[in-house]
Amino acid sequence: MALSQKDRRGYTIIAGVVVVLAALLIASQQFKPAKRDAMGCLSNEAPSSTVILLDQSEGVPIQTSQEIERRVLKFITKEVATDGRVSLYAVSDSSSNALMALYEGCKPPSSGNDITNSNKAIKARFESQFMGKVRSALKKKYKESATSPIAQAISDLSVSQDLRAPANNLIIFSDLMENSPALNIYDCSAGQGPIKTYRSNNAGAIERPSFGNVSVYIHMIPRRGLAQSTLQCRDRFWNWFLGNRPGQQAGFYPNNPLPG
Numbered sequence: 116m117a118l119s120q121k122d123r124r125g126y127t128i129i130a131g132v133v134v135v136l137a138a139l140l141i142a143s144q145q146f147k148p149a150k151r152d153a154m155g156c157l158s159n160e161a162p163s164s165t166v167i168l169l170d171q172s173e174g175v176p177i178q179t180s181q182e183i184e185r186r187v188l189k190f191i192t193k194e195v196a197t198d199g200r201v202s203l204y205a206v207s208d209s210s211s212n213a214l215m216a217l218y219e220g221c222k223p224p225s226s227g228n229d230i231t232n233s234n235k236a237i238k239a240r241f242e243s244q245f246m247g248k249v250r251s252a253l254k255k256k257y258k259e260s261a262t263s264p265i266a267q268a269i270s271d272l273s274v275s276q277d278l279r280a281p282a283n284n285l286i287i288f289s290d291l292m293e294n295s296p297a298l299n300i301y302d303c304s305a306g307q308g309p310i311k312t313y314r315s316n317n318a319g320a321i322e323r324p325s326f327g328n329v330s331v332y333i334h335m336i337p338r339r340g341l342a343q344s345t346l347q348c349r350d351r352f353w354n355w356f357l358g359n360r361p362g363q364q365a366g367f368y369p370n371n372p373l374p375g
Contacts, residue, residue: 155244161280162196167286170290207258329365331357332368336375
């Protein structure tokens with residue numbers, strides 16, 4: 116029996132609805148949020164890792180702290196890919212024996228597909244569960260420390276899992292005025308051989324870090340009133356200490372002065 120035009124139109128509509136429903140089902144599976152661990156990271160290896168080291172052992176002016184926060188948030192927003200790992204550490208008296216992360220987690224999606232997810236809800240979670248926590252860690256107040264073991268913190272991070280992703284960034288906010296049992300740059304002059312002093316006092320530990328596939332960024336906190344010989348000593352030491360970068364993706368970006 117031949118179908119009437121009305122029947123054919125009905126079957127066409129039904130077929131169209133089935134196709135649409137199937138497409139929505141496929142899309143929902145494709146855009147279904149992946150399972151993440153307690154730090155918001157996927158179970159597999161993060162595509163990148165960004166480690167931020169804050170040296171506020173001597174305190175910094177308000178405008179310096181504000182600029183540090185702006186630069187960190189801008190880098191995370193613009194340069195860290197979704198699912199990239201982010202960790203924040205601070206240099207202090209205790210970091211020699213307990214270098215603990217102020218924050219660590221992975222960057223979640225900041226937007227989504229309104230067909231399968233609420234874009235507004237995704238943005239809200241991005242702010243509350245990620246960027247909000249980063250801001251809180253950056254705003255933490257520090258007591259001035261008697262020492263500034265910057266070199267040890269960098270060495271410890273260089274051999275940690277934090278910098279073992281396929282691509283890595285180490286962003287250092289510091290005056291680079293090392294003041295530790297290994298080397299006190301305040302008492303150093305260019306002719307005293309800061310490298311020799313450090314190597315001798317640091318014997319038995321990591322001599323200097325090796326950065327394979329790590330881009331190192333230096334954001335210099337200003338310290339006024341330092342003698343020219345002290346500054347020369349500082350620069351000579353750090354050029355050597357941070358100079359071992361064998362990785363193909365390794366980079367060095369030292370010229371990022373901060374206000375203050």
